[in-house]
Amino acid sequence: MITLSSIDLPRFMADWYGPPDRPAERALDCDHLPAPLHAWYDLAAKYSTSLLGIKRFTPPNRIGLRNGKLVFLSDPGDAIWGFDPNEPMSVYEGSLYGEWAKVPESLSEFLVHNAIGEAVYNAPVTKYGGSVENSRVRDVLASLTEVAIGAWSWPDVGHRLFMGQGVIVEVGPAIDNGALLDDLSGYSEVQVGAITSSRLAYLDEFPEID
Template identity: 45%
Template sequence: MIDPIQIDLPTFIRDWHGPSSMPVTPLPSKFSWLPSPLKEWYELSSQWSDRLITIKEFLAPDQIEIEHGKAIFMEDYGDQSWAFDVNNPSIVLEGQSDGSWKRSTETLSEFLIHNIMHDSAHNAPFQRACNNVPDSYLPDILTAMQEVTFGGWLWPRPGHQIFLSDGIIADIGPAMDDEAPWGDKPGYFEVQIGATTSRRLDYLDEMHAIRWIRSE
């Protein structure tokens, strides 16, 4: 098991996105009201010319506004949003498609680490993915990896976990049923694995019963 708070974020980003290419851009003092972990994220990510997060979108600092005690700082490309509680900025609120909000089990610091790791599994240089992996294959798929013990979030559906080893990262979650109401498919998992080199995925290609979607 890996405690997410023990992960050094700058080192992780360098390992998965290469060295920084620009000097840090400090946030102006007018954004001092933002929570420290979020300010640190904006300043850290400013050192890379490529977007570090592509599945969701961080709002620019000057777009973050307070409304009803919360401040939305991130959105996906559908209808979900994420906010921090203005009165307790370590609390992350997950917006739901029906307009309601639910408190995340993760602090803001943990959530930001989870976010970059999840995105890296889906946007690594080399990838394997399958939406219907029998659970009997998971031990072999994850043999070299350890679970990162995130509290968990509700998006895109509850039950997803992150696993990590040197140069390889996996996002594992329940497979979706084949018909409405699109619940979890018992005995099957969605598996998304990213790696920094192609050779780290060779063992997956030997699992001929799984129809991997390849990206490299």
């Protein structure tokens, strides 16, 4: 397993997106934020390209309270993430119309988890299988190492991340006949991202996978 704490976020970003291409200036209006979140905004400010594929961080000067939590991240639907101002290193997952649930990761770990998960969708090269037999998914993952992430409800329960050199794979139960990866009778949704097409050449070994 790869632990989230073992991943150096600036180095991961440089490997995935290239070196920063903007002056190393601190992001504005972040002094009220917990140090890990402030560091994320500082890092993102050094890139002219987006470091996100699906979700979006709230501009620091617009982070506000919602049901007792300061919301700093959202997705295009109604999912939101925030921290408790009285416990700023804890992260809570919720929705615009629901209750908050504490995420089993510290804020630092959450930010790494989010960056890796977003990189799968924001990669220069991607492949997707909406319904892949779990026995075949294991073949796809054979050369990769699982990341020890905490359980989120987004985008659904049962999602897992795997990493290799320049490759990240997210696996979750398929919409139809979906099952956890350990259930070989079921199917999974598989999203693959890589920094170059050559990193995904090994998938050509599985022409039967759509």
